[in-house]
Amino acid sequence: MITRPVSISTSCVPRPDAALLESFARAGVACAEISLPGRDYAGFPYAAFAVHAHDAGVAIRSFHLPFYTEETVDPAALDPGVRRRTAELHARYVGIAASMGARIAVVHACLEPVADADRAERLERSKESMAALAEAGAAEGVTICVENLPRSCLGNRAAELAEIVAVDPRLRVCFDTNHLLGESHADFLAALGPLIATTHVSDYDFANERHWLPGEGRIDWKALADGLDAIGYADAFNYELDFRGNPKTVARDRDLTPDDIVRNAREIEARKPLTVHGAGGLPDLPMWP
Numbered sequence: 704m705i706t707r708p709v710s711i712s713t714s715c716v717p718r719p720d721a722a723l724l725e726s727f728a729r730a731g732v733a734c735a736e737i738s739l740p741g742r743d744y745a746g747f748p749y750a751a752f753a754v755h756a757h758d759a760g761v762a763i764r765s766f767h768l769p770f771y772t773e774e775t776v777d778p779a780a781l782d783p784g785v786r787r788r789t790a791e792l793h794a795r796y797v798g799i800a801a802s803m804g805a806r807i808a809v810v811h812a813c814l815e816p817v818a819d820a821d822r823a824e825r826l827e828r829s830k831e832s833m834a835a836l837a838e839a840g841a842a843e844g845v846t847i848c849v850e851n852l853p854r855s856c857l858g859n860r861a862a863e864l865a866e867i868v869a870v871d872p873r874l875r876v877c878f879d880t881n882h883l884l885g886e887s888h889a890d891f892l893a894a895l896g897p898l899i900a901t902t903h904v905s906d907y908d909f910a911n912e913r914h915w916l917p918g919e920g921r922i923d924w925k926a927l928a929d930g931l932d933a934i935g936y937a938d939a940f941n942y943e944l945d946f947r948g949n950p951k952t953v954a955r956d957r958d959l960t961p962d963d964i965v966r967n968a969r970e971i972e973a974r975k976p977l978t979v980h981g982a983g984g985l986p987d988l989p990m991w992p
């Protein structure tokens with residue numbers, strides 16, 4: 704059994720601030736990922752937040768690069784102007800990630816939807832962008848991790864994601880546990896295990912991404928924990944889910960807390976039944992509730 708440090712994405716909460724980091728530290732959360740609504744990246748107080756994290760004893764381990772803003776963000780765009788602007792944006796935030804102490808930057812390989820007729824060309828454009836981003840990351844001491852994505856997105860299968868990251872040996876994979884819609888977790892880990900350098904942890908119903916607390920959906924967490932142990936993944940278990948007590952897709956009796964997240968991680972490690980707070984994931988949801 705591998706005990707992994709617990710990390711929480713700032714996307715989980717409405718206000719990432721000093722009080723949040725202090726609550727992380729009290730609960731035993733070792734690290735955090737910076738991930739923001741697209742509109743908030745430009746004005747976020749990165750330097751001050753890094754100081755707060757240091758004071759709280761919470762490491763800024765990873766940084767999620769923007770995948771939307773007021774302007775189109777798409778490393779696989781057919782429009783070279785959009786790709787150029789995206790590359791400049793991503794390179795700038797890789798520098799910000801490095802300034803905060805993050806050594807991992809997570810990136811989406813494309814903006815969706817991806818039409819079948821355009822898939823081959825957009826895949827080639829994405830590979831070019833990821834190769835350039837790997838170079839930008841190396842200059843800052845930051846490893847670029849390409850995330851597996853759902854639905855029509857590029858990288859929605861292990862084989863396609865492997866093709867993307869193969870363009871540069873410095874690229875790695877971010878394994879999002881609730882994005883696999885076309886293959887099993889076991890098959891994904893078998894194909895990409897050695898390349899996985901970070902995670903996004905949440906549960907779902909196998910119909911669409913849901914970002915539920917593990918135990919609220921259908922993932923077999925004992926089998927998944929065994930699979931992560933088998934590939935030797937010992938890095939952060941980084942939770943990316945909604946803390947609210949009543950999001951549109953799940954019924955909870957209260958908001959989640961950092962203590963709930965740490966308890967959940969330890970239950971998964973120990974292969975114990977998972978504590979949930981309410982009815983869990985709601986059935987028969989539309990694709991976009």
